[in-house]
Amino acid sequence: MLDRSISPDFQTIKEINMPNVKVIDLPNGIPIYIVSVGEQPVIKIEFSFEAGNWQEPDNGISFFTAKMILEGTSNHSASEISEYFDKFGSFIESGQGLDRSNFVVYGLKKHLSSLLPMVQELLNDAIFPENELENFKNIQLQTLRVNFEKTAFIANKTFRRKVFGQLHPYGNSMSVEAIKGINQANLIDFYRNYWQRKPHRIFLSGNIGEKDIKLIEQYFGTQKIGQTFQNKIFSDTTFLKAENILIEKEGAMQSSIRMGKQLMTRKHPDFFTMLLLNEVLGGYFGSRLMKNIREEKGLTYGISSNLALFGQAGYFVIGTDVKREFTQQTIEEIHKEIKILQTELVVESELETVKNYMVGSFAGSLNTPFEIMDRYKVIISENLPLDFYNNYLPKIQQVSDVMLLEAANRYLVADSFFEIVVGGK
Secondary structure (H helix, E strand, O other): OOOOOOOOOOOOOOOOOOOOOEEEEOOOOOEEEEEEOOOOOEEEEEEEEOOOOOOOOOOOHHHHHHHHHHHEEOOOEHHHHHHHHHHOOOEEEEEEOOOOEEEEEEEEHHHHHHHHHHHHHHHHHEOOOHHHHHHHHHHHHHHHHHHOOOHHHHHHHHHHHHHHOOOOOOOOOOOHHHHHHOOHHHHHHHHHHHOOOOOEEEEEEEOOOHHHHHHHHHHHOOOOOOOOOOOOOOOOOOOOOOOEEEEEOOOOOEEEEEEEEEEOOOOOOOHHHHHHHHHHHHHOOOOHHHHHHHHHOOOOOOEEEEEEEOOOOEEEEEEEEEEHHHHHHHHHHHHHHHHHHHHOOOOHHHHHHHHHHHHHHHHHOOOOHHHHHHHHHHHHHOOOOOOOOOOHHHHHHHOOHHHHHHHHHHHOOHHHOEEEEEEOO
């Protein structure tokens, strides 16, 4: 009989092998990246365009373009489009990020031939109806007004603006004035310059067969692809001078704290060392910041550190929300934990625990073909080697206590941090 009072033996993961991604170039040069895994007859198609914040001429244009693509074409209204995909039990979404925009379709293989014509119509013939645009603008304005009452929202917005600069694609964010200024012509221009028959990548995952690939080629492999419009170019090496900023918010019961700096991308040679250092400091529930500030002192429900990684740059940030009266004490404890990492080697048992946690979490994130493709999508979009994640385990295991100490002294210097507090001290 199984004795449930005895925990099972701990097993260390010694190898992680991601299924290979297959790459096919369509006749018009558009690449398809294929992960064919699993037995369920489901499929995910993602069209990825270089049409994010990095490319937009004015604030908010890329976001509104991505969201409004679903609002109508010359032949179909938004409700008709929604009903069409519902009829086949499929799901579509269109989203935007700092580097690119994505159009995604989830559905059953047997309905692929019915879904693709409507997808093609949306990607080639969106019209951005003015009535729907005004409704969406009003929704976004109300959402923004509500968010501006939240200290965490203001802290995040201020942190990014200070780290990258207000005019940088990673530093700017939507404002009331920007939303009010957006019109139909703005969206049509951006759509024509960056979406409509423009270079893109197709990511195809699920139970994929040759018939599915042929259908994709039929609808998207023969259309003529034009050149993407060339917009502004920003340097990814501009590091602004750190500063401490306090934004008093009357009536706020808590303060939102954000501390950090502009940092590296995945291409940096110290990336994996910094990834592990972040995990030790505040990357998981058993991290040092959580043990000290949440468990021992009870100053917050949660605190974390994070590496935010984009195509052209990245940043490191520590974030938490605390009662106003605990603000200064929390900041001091954060600096204390960083100082320990800069002066004392991480003990072997803690280092092993963190490595095992990271490897286990990574292996657990590869359960479905969609999750596997999400990993490949990142490295393909950032022009990294296709075996980047196959090297994840050995790269993590190679990081030593001395390497962490050196990285802490190189990258976590207190004077290089922006410190943003919204609420009060």
